[in-house]
Amino acid sequence: MSNTPATYRHNSGLLIAILALLVAGLWVANLFVGSVSIPSQEVWRILWGGDASVESWQYIILESRLPQAVTALLAGAALAVAGLLLQTVFNNPLAGPSILGIDTGASLGVAVVMLASNMLNLANGMPGGIAAVGGAFVGATAIMAVILFFSTFVRDNLMLLIIGIMVGYLASSLISLLNFFATSQQVHAYTMWGLGNLGNVTLQQLPLFASLSLAGLFISVLLVKPLNAMLLGTRYAENLGIDIRTTRNLLLLSTGLLTAAVTAYCGPVAFIGLSVPHIARLLLRSSNHNSLLPVTMLCGAAVLLLCNLISTLPSDGIIPINAVTPIIGAPVIIYVIVNQRKINYFNG
């Protein structure tokens, strides 16, 4: 009775509604809470276009907290969905953009563009610039393509994961090499960017960041049907009439866009892609992408908004986002590994 499809759909609908409310609540909290304490009625007035009693507050709310809250919302959803796509396509619950080296690929792309722009005196080469976004996209998709290539003949998922880690190491060693040739100013900028900061996206950069993330998310929505077939493995999916090559290309494009957009602007943000799909599956108790995809998006947004909130709690300065995400992400992964015999999606 508890599991007839009608109530089942009802449950996932209820979960999506609750998560949507939670995301909305956290998003608003991100506007009202920050390192600088601003009275809530002031925040409210500024958001509705009124004048603030302290001039800097207006700047903080509209130029810093608002873009940062939107960035956290989108980046959380983007990374979580990238992780989900990777876990499904590689049939491995421990896959994710960080573990497979895809965000290291994006970082490499950014580093190359930074160095080249300095040599060629190009603008836009610094993190967040259009050239850096392009570099990140090329780097992320290149690594993803390499892993997809290996996956055609390395059948063992664990081995594939290790290949991903190796490719990631190769990319980071190239980054270190590039740092060697960079100016100390560039190394500093790169290091700061590498710590991860959702506040990097300015109001002017927000439209591009948002369109790239939304494009990646949109493609993932188109892939719901093939993703469900992929749960059976590629051969079964092929037998169900799924065009494997097109699906893989779209997956490449989607994960590339999602990972590159976030990494280029905010630095490599760890653990969201790996852990949020697990939170989503545990809440939903299902691997069906029809509901898992929206739940993963909402969970990703909620988790990163929460992390951002925590990172701005101290009154003097902020904690780097990458110091906060593992606190939520790592326990989830450990919990899932320890309890894998009891968790349905690990057994089958």
Place this chain on the structure above:
Amino acid sequence: MKPAPAISAQCLDIGYRTGKAGQLGIQRGLHIDLYPGELTCLLGANGAGKSTLLRTLSGFQPPLGGSICIDGRPIEEISKRDLSHLIGVVLTDRTAIGGLTAYEVVALGRQPHTGFFGRLSRADDEIVRNALAACGIATKTHEFMASLSDGERQKIMIAKALAQECPIVILDEPTAFLDVVSRIEIMSLLHSIAAEQNRAILLSTHDIEQALVLGDRLWLLSREYGMQTGVTEDLILNGAFDRLFPHAAIHFDPLHGSFYPTVTRQHIVDVACHDETLLHWVVNILNRNGYAANLTAGTECTRALLRIASPHDIAWSCGTEQIAFASFEELAMFLKQRND
């Protein structure tokens, strides 16, 4: 008159392409027809090319030579999408469907028929439920795959293939790793589906016993003799099985439809027994202990004679030596001592 074959292959070469123009041929020149309404069982030793043949016929890998026609059309002219309406498969591949319910997995079989987002219509829902019922697992409809037994999962995968509504279903070792009850259930299920729904069902198996009982037609594949096909009983009685595993240590017993190890018999014993079951097991214990049984004992007995009236009344006489045994255990002990 035979119906038109669902799959027909002529001069088929199967195997793998290795690098540039290199080929690793596994079987050459196969001529095979798969008929609707029949359960066809593919038997053969490991490495004979069973899985390769199934993958080639399912369209997962191209043949190295020859032609395959599905439903009268050459396979290379059939799009992947059309093929998904013709052939449903059950594979041994690793899946990640523990977090889906039985219903959701069977519903995946409707994918070739549903729209862009895979939404199920009322008709699709009915087909899924019918497939679950046909496989006898309707009670598990809303349970997660992770909570089902291996046999139940295999039935779900078969139900998925049924929901796909293909005239041809190809299964790679559907009964491997299953206990005897599940093995018989699944073979009976496939046999009745073939007959009742007029589908062409092809499966590979190592379970010769069940294949002989429920297979309408057999494909025997061996490296040495290639493919031998025919109706089960024809193949049993024409000695085809002795060519299936051409190995000196093994022989096929057409009476019992099983393979037995060839024993090196040191002694011959005359056996007198009127019960067939009893006789079978007497021969079994003698063979295992290095004796051959002579069943057509004449009147003048020069050799040892074993008379069996019941499992508790066994008499051994050899010249003047007369011994009675009250169980096969006592007989076994005696035979072993006599061997030493």
